[in-house]
Amino acid sequence: MVGSTLPVVGGYLGSYATLGLLLLVGLVFFGVAFGANRLLRPARPASPEGKFATYECGLDPVGGDWAQAQIRYYVYAYLYVLFAVESVFLFPWAVIFDRPDFGMVTVVEMAVFVGVLALGILYAWRKRVLSWT
Amino acid sequence: MTLAQDPTLASFGHDPWWLIIIKIVFAFLFGLVGTLLGVWMERRVVARMAVRPGPNRHGPFGLLQTLADGLKMAFKEDIMPRAADKVVYFLAPTISVVCGFTALSVIPFGPMVSIFGHHTPLQVTDIPVAVLLVLAVSSIAVYGTVLAGWASGSPYPLLGGLRASAQMISYEVAQGLSIVAVFLTASSMSTSQIVAAQAGNDTSWGPVNAPSWYALLLLPSFLIYFVSAVAETGRAPFDLPEGESEIVGGYFTEYASSLKWALFMMAEYVHMLVVSSVATTLFLGGWRAPWPITLWSGANSGWWPLLWFFGKVAVLLFVFVWLRGTLPRLRYDQFMHLGWKVLLPVNLVWILLLAGINVINDWRTRDRLLVIGGVALAALLIAMLWPTRRPEPEVPLQEQVDARPPGSFPVPPIDLQVPPSPRVRREVAERQPATVGGPSAGGQPEEKEG
Numbered sequence: 001m002v003g004s005t006l007p008v009v010g011g012y013l014g015s016y017a018t019l020g021l022l023l024l025v026g027l028v029f030f031g032v033a034f035g036a037n038r039l040l041r042p043a044r045p046a047s048p049e050g051k052f053a054t055y056e057c058g059l060d061p062v063g064g065d066w067a068q069a070q071i072r073y074y075v076y077a078y079l080y081v082l083f084a085v086e087s088v089f090l091f092p093w094a095v096i097f098d099r100p101d102f103g104m105v106t107v108v109e110m111a112v113f114v115g116v117l118a119l120g121i122l123y124a125w126r127k128r129v130l131s132w133t
Numbered sequence: 134m135t136l137a138q139d140p141t142l143a144s145f146g147h148d149p150w151w152l153i154i155i156k157i158v159f160a161f162l163f164g165l166v167g168t169l170l171g172v173w174m175e176r177r178v179v180a181r182m183a184v185r186p187g188p189n190r191h192g193p194f195g196l197l198q199t200l201a202d203g204l205k206m207a208f209k210e211d212i213m214p215r216a217a218d219k220v221v222y223f224l225a226p227t228i229s230v231v232c233g234f235t236a237l238s239v240i241p242f243g244p245m246v247s248i249f250g251h252h253t254p255l256q257v258t259d260i261p262v263a264v265l266l267v268l269a270v271s272s273i274a275v276y277g278t279v280l281a282g283w284a285s286g287s288p289y290p291l292l293g294g295l296r297a298s299a300q301m302i303s304y305e306v307a308q309g310l311s312i313v314a315v316f317l318t319a320s321s322m323s324t325s326q327i328v329a330a331q332a333g334n335d336t337s338w339g340p341v342n343a344p345s346w347y348a349l350l351l352l353p354s355f356l357i358y359f360v361s362a363v364a365e366t367g368r369a370p371f372d373l374p375e376g377e378s379e380i381v382g383g384y385f386t387e388y389a390s391s392l393k394w395a396l397f398m399m400a401e402y403v404h405m406l407v408v409s410s411v412a413t414t415l416f417l418g419g420w421r422a423p424w425p426i427t428l429w430s431g432a433n434s435g436w437w438p439l440l441w442f443f444g445k446v447a448v449l450l451f452v453f454v455w456l457r458g459t460l461p462r463l464r465y466d467q468f469m470h471l472g473w474k475v476l477l478p479v480n481l482v483w484i485l486l487l488a489g490i491n492v493i494n495d496w497r498t499r500d501r502l503l504v505i506g507g508v509a510l511a512a513l514l515i516a517m518l519w520p521t522r523r524p525e526p527e528v529p530l531q532e533q534v535d536a537r538p539p540g541s542f543p544v545p546p547i548d549l550q551v552p553p554s555p556r557v558r559r560e561v562a563e564r565q566p567a568t569v570g571g572p573s574a575g576g577q578p579e580e581k582e583g
Contacts (some may be wrong), residue, residue, distance in 0.1 A: 018258035022238045026231040037392045045210045052215040054287040080302040087309040094316035107488045130473045
């Protein structure tokens with residue numbers, strides 16, 4: 001097999017397969033690490049009362065993790081979706097807008113698109129969801 | 134200008150399987166050794182900034198301290214809190230680290246080199262949308278943080294996880310948009326092509342050649358990228374997800390010193406390495422040597438570029454540590470203000486300006502002046518017609534305190550004068566003076582001569 005390419009790592013999708021391999025190596029590494037930990041750690045550790053209780057800061061925690069969270073976190077999540085999608089449209093535009101067939105029209109179109117989205121953030125600004133209370 | 138040693142997209146995907154494995158192991162070792170050295174450097178540098186020696190026992194200059202700490206973690210008991218969601222609690226740190234390592238695969242470490250007779254680029258792989266891959270895996274890495282916070286079954290970690298998610302997604306927007314400027318200028322999203330696009334056309338000022346790095350050409354983008362990279366990795370001054378003084382350890386509070394906790398630490402450092410490498414690739418010319426070195430013609434070929442690349446990454450890592458040693462943690466509202474109200478709008482305007490400049494660059498002078506004049510006029514009109522805010526009336530402090538809703542925390546009187554503690558006064562009076570040559574007889578300070 002030395003000197004020849006693997007069938008899975010050739011061609012256009014081959015580069016992606018290599019990424020998958022790296023992911024796999026990572027997983028194997030952590031499998032080995034946890035395995036070693038399993039062998040090396042104390043076999044019969046003491047388990048005094050309270051050892052497996054929630055630590056937090058040494059005091060008994062108030063409430064659990066099934067608590068209600070502030071709505072403000074979700075507002076940021078929505079805004080993120082808005083601008084992540086905007087970026088998705090901006091990326092391919094940024095790569096090709098310089099080519100001869102495109103010109104000022106492309107830039108103005110993108111300006112209009114960005115402007116519409118900027119209205120979104122202005123609205124959020126005006127509604128004061130951006131100021132953390 | 135494409136030289137022979139410059140890899141193109143066609144140079145990838147021809148490696149035999151053993152070469153791929155060598156490269157993958159190399160990228161992995163870069164992450165591992167980078168973490169070991171990064172932790173060491175951080176401790177030493179922060180110690181120096183705080184006028185302490187820092188770790189100096191194990192190995193030369195304490196170099197092996199991190200290794201010893203890592204080994205210790207492997208011998209530690211694995212504690213699973215009773216309230217934790219077991220599967221997610223276990224998976225969360227692994228998600229964080231694996232994502233960090235995957236991003237290292239598209240980083241160009243160097244040009245084409247010859248390994249055992251194979252002409253191959255010093256980069257695991259490259260794809261036409263390599264930079265997007267880095268953005269994508271850093272988004273997925275947020276899952277590790279959020280899930281760790283949630284799965285711990287404890288309020289503080291949950292709070293830390295929520296903070297982390299809000300922080301990372303906020304600054305990811307700024308980060309993604311700052312990279313758009315690079316795409317605009319390089320007309321490519323593949324990391325090796327962006328490095329190639331930054332080569333060659335140095336602008337010379339007399340005898341000194343300024344490198345044609347995007348960090349200089351697109352300075353606003355570089356600054357925004359670096360600020361959001363610091364925020365994205367959750368490093369000081371943006372370490373709000375951890376915030377020791379506020380929420381103990383944040384999302385990894387319940388990961389009491391075990392291998393899993395070590396993985397979170399490792400994820401943080403691998404992430405720092407990734408954002409530093411990406412900053413080097415996108416803005417600092419990648420593996421290419423800066424000007425004084427390029428006087429030597431062999432600087433950008435063979436294995437030397439590895440050294441330049443590591444040097445640039447090390448400088449960026451030092452800046453990370455420097456920030457930590459210098460700046461206090463931001464308050465959360467100031468932090469969100471910076472992200473959404475400063476970085477994001479500045480970024481959007483900058484991208485459109487840059488695109489406009491690029492397009493009108495090859496127009497006739499009259500048209501160009503017309504467009505510039507129009508834009509300037511519009512900006513002037515907006516600036517003049519922008520409504521000024523009426524200053525809010527000053528409310529006396531006492532009224533503000535009275536106006537708070539019932540059930541608020543009690544506040545001490547603002548003009549509170551704390552008298553010195555009598556105990557401290559007594560202790561100071563009774564304290565024996567410290568002497569240089571050991572304890573002196575009778576508590577009398579030794580008389581120094583001369």
